[in-house]
Amino acid sequence: MTETQAQPAQQQTAEGAAETLQNLTLAKSLNNGLRAAMEADPKVLVMGEDVGKLGGVFRITDGLQKDFGEHRVMDTPLAESGIIGAAVGLAMRGYRPVCEIQFDGFVFPGFDQIISQVAKITYRSQGAWSMPLTVRIPYGGGIGAVEHHAESPEAFFCHIAGIKVVACSNAHDAYWMIQQAIASNDPVIFFEPKRRYWEKSKVDTANKPDTTFSTVVRRPGDQVTLIGYGATMPVALAAADAAAAEGISAEVLDLRTLSPLDLDPVLESVRHTGRAVVITEAPREGSLASEVAARISEEAFHSLAAPVQRVTGFDTPYPPSKLEEEYLPDLDKVLFAVDRALSY
Amino acid sequence: MAADPPVGQAPAETAPTVGPRPPDAAPGADGADGVDVGAQAAADRNPADEHMARGLRATSNSPDLIQLLSPEGVFTPHPDFPLEVTADLLKGLYRDLVLVRRFDREGNALQRQGQLSIWVPLLGQEAAQIGSGRALRPQDFAFPSYREHGVAWCRGVDPTELLGIFRGTDHSGWDPVAARFHDYTIVIGNQALNGAGYAMGQAFDGKVGSGDPDTDEATIVYFGDGGTAQGDIHEGMVFAAAFDAPVVFYCQNNQWAISEPIEKMTRVPLYKRAAGYGMPGFRVDGNDVLACLAVTRWALDECRSGNGPVMIEAFTYRMDAHTTSDDPTRYRLADETEHWKLLDPIERVRAYLAREGLADKEFFDFVQAEADQLADRFRTFAVAMPVPTHERIFANVYTDPNPQVQRQQQEFDEYLAGFDSEAGQ
């Protein structure tokens, strides 16, 4: 069954439930989620560059070192291979490390550890080891930053079996998904849409969701399915609004899990609408959008009224920030793809 | 680099709750004329145990600090690093230091006024950069990280060419081949290996050890104290040593890697690591432009003549925030910065020039006026920089035109044209 979950349903607000709904930024919500995970399990550690006194360059770990101490919130030496490789060893000793990578473009010195150890240890040891570690990566563009600070490298990670890759898109999900990632006995690469850090939305901190990382319908519709995740969700939702104004009914899906994909809700939606547009900020070739498009055409071919459309970055390096608006998927590009799908 | 949320997005700041870091080495605290500038500041700041990381004293107090010009402006020749100090040399260096500081401050101001998305200040590190930069010969090659505006200046890169990166109009703004000054490298440590490989090429090409200082080449690689933790720096040194590459590893130890103090990176003074790679290592007073010049010149000549690699640790201090997005009040105390103000790299040159009667008021005024003109030119250029057209997105992805990239560009052109025709309707 497709789970329909826009933001936490406010209309259900009964007596008392209102107190559990807070209007928070995605950043603050992540901070709360990390705090909750650290309170729940003394083995949870936070480690990375500048995560201590500074609270991370985005302040996601703000106040955690003060409250949990320098042994649980560690400023590490400036080395991503070190951060992730050492986290592997800590995980072997029963800890649950949460590694912060400062920006998307800086994960690559740690990529070897992720591919060669993090992802393969459970498989290699026939289950003798589990790898309960989380790697948090602020990703994506749109903040006017210099090179290496605006990339969407998720497809590299999706290609690696043995790790889960997820992306949160709003404050409520951020709060729960980070806790689920930390509680997972498998390693999770946790993508945070940095340009959405400061957007506020309603967070229900009382009612723990039972599904983990599943694909959700953010907005029901009939004529075309818009599929996004992380930073592109507000773009998809805005496009659905704009399409509605033109009399086109678009369904919007948030993948949440990028690997392994939770595909059934996607197929169910496409079988209903017959058309799909997949949105990602990453370059097109070999992107997650390509994988989703391929799976739809393999498994829902007879339901398709048009080829699956992809709205992506270009197959170029991320451009200088003055050009990022041209590069990034936006409302117009999504509507253009919707038109293409509908007029096929 | 730049780490950090766009300004204004960080939550309200709280002052750091823990005490000061231990007394810093205060390069040249014992001035040659007996004035102990740093002692009082140091005595006031006795660290509590929890502030005393293992090995810290060794990290910050080194008897081996090479200094030629004390913070009070007293010159003492060094037996191993001779330098002919003329009025022209000093005045030239003074001018470099002042001009570079001036446009660096203008960079900060431009960012504050919304003209740049970020600026990476070099304040406090002028001598470390000008001293080493002026030691380079035209045929040498430099690999900067991202704060080396002073080295760029010495390589003939016009300060306005630095602006594109920080205004977001491009990823680099000068011709690295012509300037023999590589593009800024933002991913910490990458350039150490690139520099090692470049230097290997210099050696393979027979440009080392011919005995002709006008044609023999050397390479210099710049990185920070934080960078020394990164695997690439280690591997760069291993490669350079394995191939006897003519490269100077020049570490500007400015005591901080964003919010992390040097104690997070090392137990031993950084220059001592050189021994482990089998190369000579020196710690130079990074706020002493003459020491930086003399030691770097010596090191480059060693490399040029086939005795590379060499490591230099320039002991200095980051006087400003990490970048304009950073808020250092969250993690360090103003006392520390105040202390380092006494060790200012420019004041000591000025003091020496004035005391020895090598320069008069007219000279100082002239340099100041020149600096203000440069800042004006820098500003005027910055605010007038055009936004590149979208063709830039698709340019230079490959050396040859690529069908896939061309097709995406064409589709995008058509897509944009669609809006124009809509607008025209």
Ligand SMILES: Cc1ncc(C[n+]2csc(CCOP(=O)(O)OP(=O)(O)O)c2C)c(N)n1
């Ligand atoms: C591989 C990588 N990880 C993290 C960063 C983010 N970052 C930018 S500068 C910096 C600190 C660098 O400190 P240091 O090497 O001492 O140089 P400084 O900035 O003090 O000149 C960090 C962590 C980066 N640019 N590259």
Ligand SMILES: [Mg+2]
């Ligand atoms: Mg530093």
